[in-house]
Amino acid sequence: MQIGYRTFDRICDIKREFDVLVDLGCGRGYVSKHLQKEMVKTVYQCEITELLLKQCEKPEDVITHHMVVDEEFIPFKENSIDMFVSSLSLHWVNDLPGCFRQVQKSLKNDGAFIGCMFGGDTLFELRVSLQLAETELEGGFAPHISPFTDVRDLGSLLNNSGFTLLTIDVDEMTVIYPGIKELMHDLKGMGENNCAWSRKPMLHRNTIELANEKYKEMFGKEGGIPATFQIINFIGWKPDPSQAKPAKRGSGQVSFADLHKINEPTKDKDISNDEDKHSK
Numbered sequence: 001m002q003i004g005y006r007t008f009d010r011i012c013d014i015k016r017e018f019d020v021l022v023d024l025g026c027g028r029g030y031v032s033k034h035l036q037k038e039m040v041k042t043v044y045q046c047e048i049t050e051l052l053l054k055q056c057e058k059p060e061d062v063i064t065h066h067m068v069v070d071e072e073f074i075p076f077k078e079n080s081i082d083m084f085v086s087s088l089s090l091h092w093v094n095d096l097p098g099c100f101r102q103v104q105k106s107l108k109n110d111g112a113f114i115g116c117m118f119g120g121d122t123l124f125e126l127r128v129s130l131q132l133a134e135t136e137l138e139g140g141f142a143p144h145i146s147p148f149t150d151v152r153d154l155g156s157l158l159n160n161s162g163f164t165l166l167t168i169d170v171d172e173m174t175v176i177y178p179g180i181k182e183l184m185h186d187l188k189g190m191g192e193n194n195c196a197w198s199r200k201p202m203l204h205r206n207t208i209e210l211a212n213e214k215y216k217e218m219f220g221k222e223g224g225i226p227a228t229f230q231i232i233n234f235i236g237w238k239p240d241p242s243q244a245k246p247a248k249r250g251s252g253q254v255s256f257a258d259l260h261k262i263n264e265p266t267k268d269k270d271i272s273n274d275e276d277k278h279s280k
Contacts (some may be wrong), residue, residue, distance in 0.1 A: 074106055104163060
């Protein structure tokens with residue numbers, strides 16, 4: 001909920017009224033439920049399951065439609081959407097480049113794509129602890145944490161998909177749990193189990209207990225064990241002639257090598273006359 005509100009707050013930074021906004025992977029409406037009629041006229045809340053859509057909260061005074069949508073097969077027409085929003089759902093998409101290209105095609109010129117997704121350092125403490133415990137007891141390890149995207153990779157994907165004026169920043173949130181079992185139970189309740197198709201189907205009890213000991217030994221704090229969630233926030237725009245463009249190469253009139261001289265024009269200036277004027 002907190003991340004959803006932060007994403008909504010980023011939408012508020014754009015001082016423009018949008019005709020159509022799509023909340024892609026809306027969950028229970030963590031982002032779009034905050035929208036107001038002064039910001040957008042029509043909202044499409046999209047999820048891959050109808051059951052989740054039934055639990056989705058709608059904004060109070062905005063026309064809202066529910067649609068069952070797979071992020072890899074976006075059904076909207078080209079140049080028909082003013083803004084796409086996605087909050088912590090894109091790590092479930094198998095073909096992320098294809099998803100981004102479809103979003104870019106569906107956007108109108110100068111339309112925005114705002115969202116966030118889990119970064120590569122998410123749950124690194126749990127990943128390390130499980131790998132060490134499994135290697136020690138079973139002679140090898142299998143991935144038990146979903147793969148996440150790196151900041152550089154996300155920027156490249158957005159750029160290669162045709163987005164411009166990219167802005168990407170990273171937040172980190174740390175949550176304290178009593179132990180590894182409570183953390184894993186919470187992840188299961190969030191629906192954030194390992195999404196890899198060829199994942200190992202189970203963890204032995206001895207492995208979990210040893211992983212808990214190593215977790216506390218390496219990362220433990222007063223009150224429990226920390227779990228880090230890295231959130232990558234991004235904004236990309238579909239190109240439009242009205243957007244600001246960089247100046248032509250070689251058009252600059254001041255060299256970066258001369259920046260140290262920036263104060264020199266004022267060093268030898270006689271400011272006595274100016275002081276007399278102000279004193280009068």
